[in-house]
Amino acid sequence: MKAVIMEMHKDYCIVMTKDGQFLKQNIPAGVFEIGDEIAVSKEYAYEPKTVKVGWLKNLSIAYMTMIIVAVLSIFGVWYFKQYLPLKNADLLTADTVEEAAPAAIEEEVGEGETREESAEESGLSMEADQGEAISFEKTYSLIEEPKVDGENINDVLSFSYEIIGGVNLQVEFRNISSALIFSGDIKLTTLFSDNSVSRTKIIPLENFEPVQVVKEPVFLKAGETSLKLEVNGNAY
Amino acid sequence: MFRRQSLEDRVIEIRNDNDRVGWLISEFKPFIASVAQKRAGKFLEYGVDDELSVGLSAFKEAMDSYDKKRGKFLSFARLVINMRLIDYYRKQSKKGKGKNLSLDDDDDPVSGLIDSISMEQYRVNDENDKRIIEIMEYRTELRKWGITLEQLAEISPRQEALREQYKEVAREIVKHSFMLRELMKTKRLPLKELGEIMTVHRKKLERGRIYIIAMVLAMVGNLSYVDIHRGGGR
Numbered sequence: 001m002k003a004v005i006m007e008m009h010k011d012y013c014i015v016m017t018k019d020g021q022f023l024k025q026n027i028p029a030g031v032f033e034i035g036d037e038i039a040v041s042k043e044y045a046y047e048p049k050t051v052k053v054g055w056l057k058n059l060s061i062a063y064m065t066m067i068i069v070a071v072l073s074i075f076g077v078w079y080f081k082q083y084l085p086l087k088n089a090d091l092l093t094a095d096t097v098e099e100a101a102p103a104a105i106e107e108e109v110g111e112g113e114t115r116e117e118s119a120e121e122s123g124l125s126m127e128a129d130q131g132e133a134i135s136f137e138k139t140y141s142l143i144e145e146p147k148v149d150g151e152n153i154n155d156v157l158s159f160s161y162e163i164i165g166g167v168n169l170q171v172e173f174r175n176i177s178s179a180l181i182f183s184g185d186i187k188l189t190t191l192f193s194d195n196s197v198s199r200t201k202i203i204p205l206e207n208f209e210p211v212q213v214v215k216e217p218v219f220l221k222a223g224e225t226s227l228k229l230e231v232n233g234n235a236y
Numbered sequence: 237m238f239r240r241q242s243l244e245d246r247v248i249e250i251r252n253d254n255d256r257v258g259w260l261i262s263e264f265k266p267f268i269a270s271v272a273q274k275r276a277g278k279f280l281e282y283g284v285d286d287e288l289s290v291g292l293s294a295f296k297e298a299m300d301s302y303d304k305k306r307g308k309f310l311s312f313a314r315l316v317i318n319m320r321l322i323d324y325y326r327k328q329s330k331k332g333k334g335k336n337l338s339l340d341d342d343d344d345p346v347s348g349l350i351d352s353i354s355m356e357q358y359r360v361n362d363e364n365d366k367r368i369i370e371i372m373e374y375r376t377e378l379r380k381w382g383i384t385l386e387q388l389a390e391i392s393p394r395q396e397a398l399r400e401q402y403k404e405v406a407r408e409i410v411k412h413s414f415m416l417r418e419l420m421k422t423k424r425l426p427l428k429e430l431g432e433i434m435t436v437h438r439k440k441l442e443r444g445r446i447y448i449i450a451m452v453l454a455m456v457g458n459l460s461y462v463d464i465h466r467g468g469g470r
């Protein structure tokens with residue numbers, strides 16, 4: 001059937017047949033002019049690919065968005081867990097100066113308690129007659145001191161720590177004495193900026209001999225800004 | 237409604253009135269694009285391709301310099317558009333090679349060519365030109381009704397019987413001037429009146445509203461190409 005070209009588009013044209021039907025034909029622009037007469041055929045009928053492709057495209061875009069959101073949220077949770085401690089710590093540095101005073105009070109209170117404990121323990125050790133009692137306690141600000149190297153504890157133990165990668169606190173104990181064996185517990189407490197206790201980790205050291213080294217990793221959580229070390233035990 | 241004045245008379249009458257020149261140019265924009273596209277051999281888009289700016293100014297130039305002695309306006313305009321595009325491409329290629337032929341830049345090969353080319357060359361397309369004018373006017377008229385050709389291609393009935401039924405409705409409307417007047421005035425199908433003289437379901441008429449209007453406009457505009465005035469060729 002014959003038809004006349006009414007409108008040209010990029011990859012099709014709209015024609016009107018002699019009997020008044022409007023059709024799209026698969027004839028790209030640049031071949032004919034408007035008003036040219038052509039023969040229409042079903043072979044050249046323009047099939048809009050966009051319907052199916054568009055639908056698929058929309059679906060794939062939706063899937064992609066969902067995947068991206070999922071990945072981002074997983075990453076986000078991980079990020080907040082892992083990296084926020086340091087960021088918070090950075091932000092809190094100004095506050096920590098002010099908070100240093102209450103921290104000191106806390107420390108004193110803590111010390112009082114431990115003194116009692118150590119007294120009890122020393123009492124026990126006296127009974128057991130197991131050499132020199134060691135009791136040590138100190139709080140370290142992780143922001144001001146990201147690294148401590150060889151804190152001497154009664155010439156028996158040496159304590160070091162270092163923050164690796166912002167979140168990983170590597171703690172190390174070494175027996176620096178020449179002949180004393182240490183037995184006891186080491187209590188590591190992480191504190192928030194307001195000196196409230198976050199977590200406590202107890203490392204038991206039994207028959208810790210000279211030159212022996214113990215390393216413990218501690219993952220820091222968001223908001224943890226200081227570390228309290230308590231050592232209670234005997235060296236003999 | 238559709239103009240009864242010839243395009244040639246229209247061009248001569250309005251060419252000093254900027255507003256009406258603008259209207260005519262915008263009415264013939266698809267024609268200008270199709271001529272330029274055929275010359276370029278590719279799709280061109282207004283506002284993107286320079287060829288169409290050249291085409292538009294060539295069409296304006298054709299309007300300004302048209303004279304009835306030059307034959308039909310559209311053939312003349314097509315010739316001017318083609319010449320200006322050849323000129324444009326030549327300048328582009330010169331730019332590419334560097335300006336070693338600067339002496340030729342100032343002369344105007346087109347005006348000379350327009351005079352020298354035999355009128356015979358573009359009289360051949362007389363019938364095409366008549367169709368183009370009809371199509372442009374038809375498109376403009378459809379646009380006033382908010383109907384696009386794209387839309388018509390989508391909703392145009394595939395079944396011949398249904399198409400024939402709608403065309404019959406359109407013929408009835410055109411035949412009865414009171415119905416045609418009502419349609420033109422209200423832009424709604426005279427469903428009640430149609431119901432009295434035809435047995436077509438109201439719902440069916442409502443579904444085919446756009447196509448029926450397009451057919452009425454084709455009949456009123458006297459689209460010579462389409463064979464819709466007679467009873468469906470049966």
